Amino acid sequence: MADNNNVILKMENITKTFPGVVALNNVSIDLKKGEVLGILGENGAGKSTLIKVLAGNYIKDSGKITIDGNETEFKNPGEAMESGIRVIYQELNTLENLSVTENIFLGEQETKTPLNIIDWKKMEKESRKILKQLNIDINPNTIMEDLSVSEKQVVEIAKAISKKGKILIMDEPTAALSEEDKDSLFEIIKTLKEAGVSIIYISHRLKEIFEITDRVTVLRDGKKIGTVGTSETDSNQLVTMMVGRDIQEMYPKREVPIGExxxxxxxxxxxxxxxxxxxxxxxxxxxxxxxxxxxxxxxxxxxxxxxxxxxxxxxxxxxxxxxxxxxxxxxxxxxxxxxxxxxxxxxxxxxxxxxxxxxxxxxxxxxxxxxxxxxxxxxxxxxxxxxxxxxxxxxxxxxxxxxxxxxxxxxxxxxxxxxxxxxxxxxxxxxxxxxxxxxxxxxxxxxxxxxxxxxxxxxxxxxxxxxxxxxxxxxxxxxxxxxxxxxxxxxxxxxxx
Amino acid sequence: MAENQETPVRKKEKKFFLSNTITLFIVLIVMLVFFSLTSESFLSTYNLVSMLSNLSFYGIVAAVLTMVLISGEIDFSIGGNIGLTSIIAAILIESGVNGWLVILLCLLLGAAIGIFNGFLVTVIGVNSIIATVGTMSVWRGLAYTFSDGQSIMAMTPVIDFLGRGKVLNIPFPIILFIIIFAVCYVVMNHSKWGRKIYAIGVNPMASFLSGINVKQVKFLTFLFSGIAAALGGLILASLSGVGMPQHGEGLELTIISAILLGGTALGGGRGQILGTLVGVLIISVLYNGLTMLNVYYYYVQIAQGVVLVAVVATYEVRQKRLQE
Known part of the structure; x- marks a missing residue:
């Protein structure tokens, strides 16, 4: 499995403590080009902390982050973004009163000389291109509040990849999506994979992990329990790794007499x-x-x-x-x-x-x-x-x-x-x-x-x-x-x- | 789980309120010491008693208005209410109405004003800032209209007693002030209704979905704030001996400053009646002490603003540090 040429991101022995809590204890993960790596864990297992360290929101206590073979040290989210890391958080961060194009190019508007005025035409064209690449039919001039939740999410993805994102972190992206919308999200993830984008996919939902990931890393209590190839595992093993209990115990059903x-x-x-x-x-x-x-x-x-x-x-x-x-x-x-x-x-x-x-x-x-x-x-x-x-x-x-x-x-x-x-x-x-x-x-x-x-x-x-x-x-x-x-x-x- | 096993978070929260109150007390004590040292007459019984009598009328309004703020609303119309009530009281006295009846009618007027504000905010759904900034100017305008812009004498035994009478040698407004603060304290800290006000201020939707009649509770806080302001107007008319359309002008901001100084949050959910008490004291001592030192009135206003902003800034800084 260890094809080092393909490894785009390595996090080695990452430790992060907060007063009184060891949130991450010597956790290592690696991510290959064009791969979807699932990160699975209960609440408080350390998933969010790991992501925040990678995204430059938290500064790690110790450990090493290597991107494309270069060791890096992120002091703030801006530096992580420079390295091509993009996070799509559970709560969407779109500006509701602006258009799709404006959201995609937020903070990085294309301009044209001589006066450095905003080049709307170019931005609109670029937006169309990106949305088409994602196989989604949204007019770039639509105002965000007129979109559905899943469409807004697509815009966030478009925004993330428009700025040369090569590592996309998705934190519980399906939390607000219906089954249908989830399917179209997964189509997009597949498209991105083919384009060589690497994705870290965080979720509670086992079914999704099986549907979309190539490998899964399981965290528990701030420690890494293990990484397995998705096709080589089953829910029983993952649940056991995650909580130390069996899947049959997950949905206990007791027959209760039904009355009037x-x-x-x-x-x-x-x-x-x-x-x-x-x-x-x-x-x-x-x-x-x-x-x-x-x-x-x-x-x-x-x-x-x-x-x-x-x-x-x-x-x-x-x-x-x-x-x-x-x-x-x-x-x-x-x-x-x-x-x-x-x-x-x-x-x-x-x-x-x-x-x-x-x-x-x-x-x-x-x-x-x-x-x-x-x-x-x-x-x-x-x-x-x-x-x-x-x-x-x-x-x-x-x-x-x-x-x-x-x-x-x-x-x-x-x-x-x-x-x-x-x-x-x-x-x-x-x-x-x-x-x-x-x-x-x-x-x-x-x-x-x-x-x-x-x-x-x-x-x-x-x-x-x-x-x-x-x-x-x-x-x-x-x-x-x-x-x-x-x-x-x-x-x-x-x-x- | 044992009660004494409190976690850091809760301790922090307790510490937060505690240290806010301590900050306030320190500010108050520093001011008291400063003015005692710099002004000969500041610490005299005469000055302190007259200061307390003068703060009573707006202290009463501040105590009741604190409830409105904790519920997440605001009432700017109190100043206009005070002006209008003082004029109506004076007109009634002038036309020979019995003093007791004057008090009753004026409190009813305050109730009507509160009901109108409450109706705008809870039934129609107007934002309380807009609604009461609007009605503030209506009450003030009516005060000018009814008085034709003139001051009207407001002297009759019962009314005189309200502002200048004494019981056991204590000025009556101070007694009223203490009683109303005590009532508000009990309501907010020990009553079912007070609990509802806090809950609504923290999360109106969760309160509504828990079966609390949010609109009714808010409506009542407006009603009480209207009555309290009318009482304030009556005391002020009595203290000054006249009804004046300018009575209470700008007072809404002073009162709200005192409440915010006391640690109540704009937007609701957080605040203490005792905090408001200290806030009112600080502002009064500041005015009184600086006046005693013959500081020009304009500078007094600057000082009031600086104290408000500085103290509230320490709350925010501390809150931020706690969150980190």
Missing amino acids: VIMSVKNLVAEGIEDVSFELRKGEILGIFGLLGSGKTSLVKSLFGANPIKSGKIYVYGKKITIKKPWQARDNKIGLVPVDRKLDGLALMLGVKENITLANIQQLGKGFLIKKAVEREKAQRWIDNLDINTPSMNQEVNSLSGGNQQKVVLARWLESGSNIIILNEPTRGIDVGTKVEIYKLMQNLCEQGAGIIMISSELPEILSIADRILVISKGRITGEFKRGKASEEKLMQTACI
């Missing part, structure tokens, strides 16, 4: 929802699958009073209820774990305790004042029950890991006594270990008589965890599958109707 209907939605019409009817039963995990823009999030919001219902009826335990505002949903024992927990779920600057009791401030003692002892007791109960890993209940929730933050949001609704719990992408951005805990937790809740609505775009997750799956497309239910009767292909097909 606890929620029934009839002919619901709302913004983004055409006509939706379904029932949720006691002990059931009802999966909802749909692409971006299918109406899945609108549906959840309407059930929770955050998206006005135009017509239709909702029954909970046989009683017709009105949900115009979230507090009505809460009072009817419905809880919502939103898709973006930092934006919509948590008050990040407040403590774990305050976030757990957020939906039930009125229950913190009689009268006007908060009874601190009552609040502490409630918070402690959920920290213990859900095994929330926090140094103290006063810890700012901002500093918790994604998985523990998710547990805090869930705890809020358990404290509220919710027995209809809506989880929108419950395990997004959560490490494998905590994912398993969340699944077990969901099943515990079902055993205790709750019903769960789980929206998920992670196919293996929805296929293994949900008892029944509804597929939604263009605001309508287009398919319903019992557990075991669905497959990735069937779900995708139904979702595109």
